[in-house]
Amino acid sequence: MVYSRGMPVEYHVGPQDLIPEQGGVLAVAGDVEVGIFRVDGELRAYENRCRHQGGPVCTGEILGRYEAMLNPDGTLAGERFVDSEPRLVCPWHGWEYDLSTGRCAADRRYSLKRFDVSVREGEVYVRV
């Protein structure tokens, strides 16, 4: 779901090569801090406000989903990062969100507030 707060205002962020794959920037757009990230070539923009206690989630680490692998007999085979499924981690308490959807990994009822982001003539714009 894409949220808005009344009439959105468009902000110019900068050239799109500012934002690397599975990386991002933090931008201050008016009185709103927005994290803009690239996942599988697509841009995503989230408010820098963790759904837990309001922490600066968009300044946190980006890490792959961590998974456990099981053998057919139910024994644990090992654990590994899944780099193709990046997550954004709030540096305050560690709440993790899917970078591509903004959904909280541990409790899908929570999502980061999301903004429209677009690219025109190589420049990134976000509407907040």
Place this chain on the structure above:
Amino acid sequence: MSVSDVHRATVVPDRGFSFLANARREVERRGLRDVPIVDCDCHLYETTAMPEIVRYIENPNVRRSFERSSIGMLMHAMLPGNLGDRSSSGRIKTDLDSWLPVGDRSDVHPLAGGLLHSMDQMAIDYSILFPTPMLTLGAHPQPEIEVELGRAYNRWLVRDVLVASPRIRTMAYLPLSNPEASVAFVEEFADAPGVVGFMVTAVRYQPIHENRFMKVFAALNERSLPLAFHSGPNWSERPFEQLNRFLSAHALGFPFYAMLQLTNLVINGIPERFPNVRFVFMEAGQAWVPFLIARLDGEYRMRSSEAPLLRRLPSAYIRDMFFTTQPFEQLDDVDHLRAVFEIMAADTQLLYSSDYPHQDFDLPTLIWDLPFLSEDARRNILGGNAMRLFGLPVPS
């Protein structure tokens, strides 16, 4: 939807941030600067100041040991271990104080300056300050280490840190492994500026109901002082060795030691013997309190001869005790949380605490946002209860 204008956003280099800028925004959204807030449990990392603290150690051989220890040596050789990666493999950034803002007060101890800055960001009027690595000190096999380091820490804190501001207070460290020394601590620090009571670390192995400890309770009772049991995890505790994740050891450890100390206090009638001591249980959350009330009342009704000093149900004593909020245990159904609050008489007995800067710190907004609390209850839990308990003046 039309867009009337294009504005320019400012890009923050490297997604850098001020650690508590978001806290400031959250409290200001709610107008919390107008609400008196007492943080009943926040921490400093005293290891960073150990060269200052060791100057106050009296025993020359103990002092020499600490003088020659690096922080690494302290954590591994001089203090009982406190296993576990709080940072969740580096995801959480409150590791020591490398990320924490230092504030702009050059006229006070740097730790006090940083604390005052963080208090301002979180709209906190008073902070009750506790150590961090020393929370394991009660389990040290050498009682003289607990006495020497506890005394040095108290003296350093009172003389060098608390003088920074009347907004910073403490419950002085009590080395319960040595009851005579504990009484001497009460005599030395009870009236020291900034001291609002005493603290015993809950992770320890001395049965606190034994006769040798009664002189400590008597000294506190005579002065009507609060006594806090500050909990902690202890992954090295034998039953916890089965737990393979820090999450598990951390979740169970804090309430485990709180329940253990509280049970011993109540069943042995310590509140009956020393009715002026106000007991506080810190950093153990609160969801366990209804469980313990039900459990102890049930056992007592069947076996009251084992607790002959009690004149009331265990629950009646527990409802006279105080509990800090952090880590605040949210329940999905707000009615369930309301029931927890009602069972433990939270309106008068619950005390807001942040545990800042530890990795599971809580903002005061968590309490402010609870929909079932009256305005009075909110204000009591955030500050009123603590101001009455500790005799703190209304902040200006």
